[in-house]
Amino acid sequence: MSTFQTARAALTVYYDGACPLCAAEIRLYRRSEEAERIAWVDVGPEGPAELGPGLTRGAARARFHVRRPDGTLVSGAAGFAALWAVLPRWRLLARLARLPGVLGLGEVAYRLFLPLRPWIARRVRSGGPRCDKACG
Numbered sequence: 001m002s003t004f005q006t007a008r009a010a011l012t013v014y015y016d017g018a019c020p021l022c023a024a025e026i027r028l029y030r031r032s033e034e035a036e037r038i039a040w041v042d043v044g045p046e047g048p049a050e051l052g053p054g055l056t057r058g059a060a061r062a063r064f065h066v067r068r069p070d071g072t073l074v075s076g077a078a079g080f081a082a083l084w085a086v087l088p089r090w091r092l093l094a095r096l097a098r099l100p101g102v103l104g105l106g107e108v109a110y111r112l113f114l115p116l117r118p119w120i121a122r123r124v125r126s127g128g129p130r131c132d133k134a135c136g
Contacts, residue, residue: 009039010086012067014051014060018044021121032087063114077106 013029016022029035043051043060051060054073059065066079074082081097084090097103 010034010037010069011082012039012041012052013083014041014043014055014065014067016044016061017042017047019061019117019121021117021124024124029083029087029090032089034087038083038086064110076110077103080106080110 013026015026017026026040029038030040041047041051043057047057049057051057052067052073053071055065055067063075064079065073065075066082067073068082077097081094081103084097085094097106
């Protein structure tokens, strides 16, 4: 996707397409209504070298990140909440994330999940590339 297209997107989502777990989750979101409003950027080994201010490929592969149209970068549970807010079928989760304390609990859960991600990814792999240390 060109820089112009990314700038016009409702959101830019950075994901590791080399991680089978990450790729499966992104496929789910990409099938959602209004997913075409989102710029989907695969940060795997074949992805773009430049990801914009404040984001390196290593950081993008280690943790979920999204960039809002104003350039603000959010990650982890806040990133998921931002994505859910753009997709109609997921907006209820975005609303729940805005309740007091919910986003903080989501971030704690996400941080607990991150060390398990490579192990889970190896088990859900469906012929895709191996998810290594960069995948978690």
